[in-house]
Amino acid sequence: MVAWQSIQDAVDWIEDHLAEDMPIRSLAAVANLSPAYFQRLFRRLTGKTVGEYIKLRRLARVADRLIFNGDTILRSCVHYGFESHETFCRAFKEAHGVTPTQFRRHTKPPCPFPKPILTEKGLYVMDYEIAIENLGELDYLAIPHLTAMDDGADSIKESLDFWRECFRDRAIERLKAVCGADEVYALFCNTYDPKTKLVSYDIACINHTKSAAPEFRAITLRPSKYAVVSGSYETPMTMKQAYARFNDIFWGEWLPKTDYESVIDTDWRTGSASIELYTPPDVDAKAFSIKIWYPIAHK
Numbered sequence: 001m002v003a004w005q006s007i008q009d010a011v012d013w014i015e016d017h018l019a020e021d022m023p024i025r026s027l028a029a030v031a032n033l034s035p036a037y038f039q040r041l042f043r044r045l046t047g048k049t050v051g052e053y054i055k056l057r058r059l060a061r062v063a064d065r066l067i068f069n070g071d072t073i074l075r076s077c078v079h080y081g082f083e084s085h086e087t088f089c090r091a092f093k094e095a096h097g098v099t100p101t102q103f104r105r106h107t108k109p110p111c112p113f114p115k116p117i118l119t120e121k122g123l124y125v126m127d128y129e130i131a132i133e134n135l136g137e138l139d140y141l142a143i144p145h146l147t148a149m150d151d152g153a154d155s156i157k158e159s160l161d162f163w164r165e166c167f168r169d170r171a172i173e174r175l176k177a178v179c180g181a182d183e184v185y186a187l188f189c190n191t192y193d194p195k196t197k198l199v200s201y202d203i204a205c206i207n208h209t210k211s212a213a214p215e216f217r218a219i220t221l222r223p224s225k226y227a228v229v230s231g232s233y234e235t236p237m238t239m240k241q242a243y244a245r246f247n248d249i250f251w252g253e254w255l256p257k258t259d260y261e262s263v264i265d266t267d268w269r270t271g272s273a274s275i276e277l278y279t280p281p282d283v284d285a286k287a288f289s290i291k292i293w294y295p296i297a298h299k
Contacts, residue, residue, distance in 0.1 A: 004118045004119060004120050005118075006032055006038075007031060007038075007041055007045050007046070007118055008118045009031055010028075010038070011116060011118065013027070014053070014054060014057065018054070018057060018080060019079055019081065020081075022054060024038070024039060027050065038050075045118050045122055046118075046123075055091060056113040057115065058080040059091060059092055059096070059113070060113050060114070061080065062100075063103065066103060066104045073089075073101065076088075077089075115241075115244065117236060117237055117245075118236070124236065126231065126233070126242070127231055128229055128231035129229070130229050130250075130254055132225065132226070132228070132296075133228050133293065134224075135223065135224060135226060135293070136223045137220060137222055137223050138206060139219070140185070140202075140204040140205060140206055140207055140218070140219040140220075141175060141179050141204065141205060141211070141213065141216040142187060142202035142205075143175060143203040143204070143215075143217075144200065144216075144217040145162050146198040147199060147200075147201045148197055156243060156244055159201050160239075160240060160283045163186075163203065163281070163283050172184055172203060172281075175204075176205055178205075179205035179211065181205035181207075181208055184203060184205055184278075185203070185204050185206075185276060186202065186275075186278075187201075187202045187221075187274070187276075188200070188273055188276065189264045189272075189273055190219055190272070191270055202219065204219060219270075219273070224263060224295045224297075225295070225296055226293040226294060226296060227293075228291065228292070228294075229246050229249060229250055229291070229292050230289070230290065230291040231289065235287070239278065239284075242288075242290050243290065243292075250294050259298060259299055261297060262295070262296060263296060273295070274292060274293060274294050275292065275293040276290070276291075276293075277291040277292075278290055
């Protein structure tokens with residue numbers, strides 16, 4: 001295995017164990033490198049020391065939890081192993097520019113420090129486009145699914161598994177036939193239950209035939225303005241990584257700089273959702289494009 005792939009393995013492992021202690025010796029073992037060489041190579045490829053990187057990714061994950069999980073600040077602090085409430089708040093403000101309380105009050109979405117994707121040349125440069133688009137009312141039929149509004153890595157994995165299962169049991173083929181459709185979308189956050197923290201993540205087709213089927217859920221999205229993020233990618237970028245990065249781009253980089261707000265953040269009624277299109281709709285594709293419509297409104 002080449003060195004950059006070893007560091008990517010360590011980065012992936014860190015992402016799945018952010019709430020745990022991570023001694024350098026253990027991380028170096030994941031990368032199959034000596035501790036000294038691992039630390040030098042990690043800094044060269046990511047631009048951060050191992051300790052700095054872990055701290056920033058933990059703070060980014062805490063930001064998710066404060067917004068989407070309704071965690072208390074103390075619970076988030078303890079969950080990710082910060083020594084004290086004071087240490088946590090100081091680190092959070094350095095990373096996000098505001099205190100955890102201010103962050104939650106204004107629901108400024110994450111993430112200022114996304115997980116990197118590495119190549120033999122260093123960081124993968126992810127090209128993308130953002131446009132504003134108005135869509136009228138849209139009728140869908142959907143394979144219904146609920147997922148926890150939880151830490152990003154777990155939610156994304158569950159969504160990928162849902163896609164694979166729907167292809168295996170041919171539910172997507174049946175959905176396309178009923179709707180008379182070729183393109184398959186994902187609709188995120190059409191419904192949300194603040195008590196259970198469960199949010200909808202449905203696989204859907206535009207219902208061209210206006211048909212009904214007991215197996216599927218009818219969804220109507222009301223007219224809205226959307227921020228549309230799109231791009232095409234290939235290995236070593238994976239669809240999982242691209243999806244996570246799109247969310248970082250929209251929530252953490254683009255939206256805070258505009259006079260728009262997310263409709264999903266401010267309006268939990270059914271009738272809105274983010275719309276995702278993957279071409280091809282294969283979560284394991286080596287080359288693919290992604291297009292996500294995020295519903296927005298002027299502040």
